[in-house]
Amino acid sequence: MSGHQTSAPSRAHSGRSATPSRGLHRSRERHMSEFTVVGHHLAQHENLSLTAIGLATHIQSLPDGSKVGIKDLAAKFPEGEVRVAAALRELEAHGYLERIKERLPSGRIVTRTISYDKPPHLRGQAPPEPSAVDLPPEVPRIEAKPRAPRPQRRPLRAPQPDPQEPDPGPARTxxxxxxxxxxxxxxxxxxxxxxxxxxxxxxxxxxxxxxxxxxxxxxxxxxxxxxxxxxxxxxxxxxxxxFLPPELPPRPEPLSGPPAPRRLPLQNCEGCDRAFRAEGPGSCLGCAATAVAA
Known part of the structure; x- marks a missing residue:
């Protein structure tokens, strides 16, 4: 009598394990959508850093028109702008990236980045010229030039006070x-x-x-x-x-009245040489009375 088996029979042990006991063991799964094909020439590149290989794989998975500037990539990953810029230079040196600067009709300079799934030198041909769909053909192309290293600027420091000249402080008023x-x-x-x-x-x-x-x-x-x-x-x-008090009112001016009597100037008596007040030179009252009595 035949019976229905619910599970496949187990394989006979041949003395050798089906999976390697050491090294890498891959669990393969076929992707039906949302995948990117990467060549071994990139994934197993001997002269590229792991950062550059990972960055190239990420760029190849992006759609056309995506922003792949240094700041845009550094905002996505924890490596920072310095390591991202170094990885981009590696990819340029090995033919996986080409960055071309072009001038727009407005005068603004933009960078056009071309990502190669397989570098042109591995295909035995020169890299194709970038298409100019969004730029007029008469606009000249500006090749990227290596920038000279910028001199490091020392941070400005506030002038330090002279320790031998202490702060005088507020004026003593x-x-x-x-x-x-x-x-x-x-x-x-x-x-x-x-x-x-x-x-x-x-x-x-x-x-x-x-x-x-x-x-x-x-x-x-x-x-x-x-x-x-x-x-x-x-x-x-x-x-x-x-609590500021109001200002004091101005002092009142003195009231006007009769003019004060004018004092006569001093004169020297012609007889006794004593001083007396009179309009002009002459004799004092004593000498004048003596002269009248005589």
Whole structure:
């Protein structure tokens, strides 16, 4: 009686394993769509780096019109622009890539990249000229020229202060002394030299409006919060602006009245040589009376 077998019979062991015990073992799967054929001349190239071989395989899998600039490729992979640029130069040197610079009618220079699945020298022919479908035929082609290495520029550094010449700090004026002395009223009002430079003009305006330094300190420190002051400079800047007193009115001019009596000039008496006031030279009252009595 014949029976239906659900599985194929196992192979007889011949003493040799069906798969290699060492080295590579490939699990082959035939692709029906979305695949790229790569020749052994590229995949097993002896003079190309693995980065260049992988980059060439990626470029051959891209459709026409894809962007394959250094920045575009470096944005996709972790190698970075330096390694991508080096791999592209390798592919150019071995005939897998050709980069040609052309000028558009607008004057802009673009790079046209040709990828060869098989380099022309392996086919025994010269590389074909690039087609100019999107460029007018009269536009001249500009061959790529090797660029001279750019000199490395040293980063600009801010001038360092001379250690022998210390920072003089803000000029000692009445406004500066006022701001420095705020911490004597409240230790939380400690201001740096930079803050004092910035606040000194506002404090000077208070003094210019007739306020005494002590009155200014009391106005700025009155009613301070009990909580810790995290930004004393910002608090003082606000109070110097918000609490600024008005300008003093101008002094009234004196009222007009009768003119003050004019004082007569001093004269020397012709008789006793004493000084007396009179319109002109002559004798004083004593000498004049003596002369009348005589």
């Amino acid at each position: 009445a406004a500066v002394d006022l701001l420095i002395g705020l911490r004597t009223y409240d230790p939380r009002l400690f201001l740096s030299e930079r803050d004092i430079r910035r606040l000194a003009p506002a404090a000077a305006e208070w003094l210019a409006r007739g306020m005494a330094p002590g009155d200014v300190k009391r106005a700025l420190t009155a009613g301070l919060p009990t909580d810790p002051i995290r930004h004393p400079a910002a608090l003082m800047a606000h109070r110097l602006t918000a």
